[in-house]
Amino acid sequence: MRKPSVLIIDDEKNLVSSLIFSLEEEGMTVTAAYTGKDGLAAIETKTPDIVLLDLKLPDQSGFDILDIIKTMPAPPTTIMISAHGDTRAAVEAVKKGAQDYITKPFDLDELILLILRNHKHRQLSEEVAYRREREADTHGLIGTSDAMRTLLQQVERIGKSSARTILLQGPSGSGKTIIAKALHSVRDKRAPFISVNCASLPENLLEAELFGAEKGAYTGADKRRTGLVELANGGTLFLDEIGELPLPLQAKLLTFLETHRFRAVGGHTEIEADIRVIAASNRDLQAEAQSGSFREDLFYRLNVMPLSLPSLAERREDIPQLVADFSADLALHEGCSPITIPPETMALLCEYQWPGNIRELRNTIERLTILHAGEVIAPARLPPEVAGSAKTQVTEDSGTGAGDAEGDNVLASEMAKREAECIRQALLQSRGRKGEAASSLGISRHALKRRMQKLGLTGEDF
Known part of the structure; x- marks a missing residue:
């Protein structure tokens, strides 16, 4: 880990001299300022990783300096230094935006550990932010293997296409949900993305969950229920573990995929929904279609744009x-x-x-x-x-x-x-x-x- 650069803002010159010597012994780069005005100028010119800021300065309060530091585009990590008995003020400083505090007189080893711990946390936060920014460019798909490069290219092409149905097949845990979200975000990440695991809901509730239900359609339906298909209108509906969908409901789903219209449970009016359906399964749906455990016509309707996910x-x-x-x-x-x-x-x-x-x-x-x-x-x-x-x-x-x-x-x-x-x-x-x-x-x-x-x-x- 790169050692941090440290700026000390404190008017006790003997203390500052001692800290400079000790921190430089630890491999840190250290500068000092004895007033709040000089400290702020040093932050602008030196861009330190860590600021050790005394609460009481000759020209202004450490709280005032902290308020200014917080408004900076990339503020340094600030550790407040307070005199003995000012613990309450130091805690208040943390509430106002300081990352940590220490009270005088302090143990030098304790201060060094405090600096290194806060610096490591800062580096880790920056690393995660960088990774997330990088992943946003690749839709969260991590990896540079040939298999992942091919998959990412397919996600880009299929995601931008007008394909209304996409079938993801791959082993359990291979990232089908991430791929589904990536396909969605390529098209329009602001549109709704609705996900449902077909294996997680009881069969008697699954139809109402997908297509909604009118008031009084079944016991306990005391008001109209909006289904996930309707909620996904204009966006994407992700049907995970679609192989678990009961055969009667497979027929209703097939009708919707062909017409883009459906009726809620107990309803008589057709509702139109403009959505993309992404289905996923860790089973061989083609084999199940041939054996009769999955509708063959639904399989071919879903399989317009297939994507196979590699195992790890x-x-x-x-x-x-x-x-x-x-x-x-x-x-x-x-x-x-x-x-x-x-x-x-x-x-x-x-x-x-x-x-x-x-x-x-x-x-x-x-x-x-x-x-x-x-x-x-x-x-x-x-x-x-x-x-x-x-x-x-x-x-x-x-x-x-x-x-x-x-x-x-x-x-x-x-x-x-x-x-x-x-x-x-x-x-x-x-x-x-x-x-x-x-x-x-x-x-x-x-x-x-x-x-x-x-x-x-x-x-x-x-």
């Missing part, structure tokens, strides 16, 4: 980037420091089959973030099924027992190969830029260079 195992080179994004996002959500994934652990993550796909990977990173915030995740801390996947594979390939010395040597060799491959993929994705590759792997640039030397990777091919 089919796009392993995207795993380091997904891990980095999940780690940063979840750490910010939990209010903690992100975990660090060293290459040997990343190699295991890249090797595992991930039967639950992206959802399982995110859940794994969330669990590690909560249990081991800010820590380096050794292979032993991974879930047993992930940590044991490489050893199981090596045992099968080598024909030796897990405790056998030869098997252990084979395992170590195989782990090194997988770690090297993980680093190669990161370098290829970053086009040889080691800093970017190290960031995607969750390690420092120096750590990456050490691992490359150990594994015999020169970087000449990237």
Whole structure:
């Protein structure tokens, strides 16, 4: 982590001199101002990461300075310094926009930790904001593998097209909801996007949920109910797990897709809705249509514009980037420091089959973030099924027992190969830029260079 630049605004010159010496010893860049006016000028010219702001200054109050800092386009992180007994004022400063406070006399180590913690949180927030801005440009689709590039191109083309029905098929947890939202946002993100999981509602309520119901249509219908189809008018209706739709309701949906008109339950008047329908399933709907468990005519009506989503195992080179994004996002959500994934652990993550796909990977990173915030995740801390996947594979390939010395040597060799491959993929994705590759792997640039030397990777091919 880059050490922060610090501006001290305090009129106690002996204290300031001591702080400058101590903070520079920690590798920080430090400047000082002894009045509020000079402090504001220094913020404009030096653009510090952290401001240590005393509450009482000779020319104006620290509160006045704080009010001005808050109006700046990219305000620095502000830590208030208060005298002994002014804790209430310091807390009030935090309410007014300061990120933290400390009271005099303070322990120097405590102040350094306070500065580093706030700086790390700021960097993490900026990283997440950057990632979200980048993801907005790619509709939240993370990855640079060939499979993801192809999928993104298809999303752009199909999303902009006039196609009224789109069918997404892919394994559970592969991101069908994200793709549906991406297809919607390409067309018009301001229009309504209505989503329903067809497997989550009782069969007797599903028709009313989709098409609405008139007052008195069934027991408990004491007023007219607007259905999701009507609510989605002008936008997109996403029908997840459409294979769970009962056959009688499949017929009504088919009629709507062909006419764009429907009747609410208990209604007699036809209602028109101009919507795009995106359906999704993790089952082979064509096979089910042939067997009679899904209407064949509805399948072909939905299958006008099919999109197949790859499993995570089919796009392993995207795993380091997904891990980095999940780690940063979840750490910010939990209010903690992100975990660090060293290459040997990343190699295991890249090797595992991930039967639950992206959802399982995110859940794994969330669990590690909560249990081991800010820590380096050794292979032993991974879930047993992930940590044991490489050893199981090596045992099968080598024909030796897990405790056998030869098997252990084979395992170590195989782990090194997988770690090297993980680093190669990161370098290829970053086009040889080691800093970017190290960031995607969750390690420092120096750590990456050490691992490359150990594994015999020169970087000449990237």
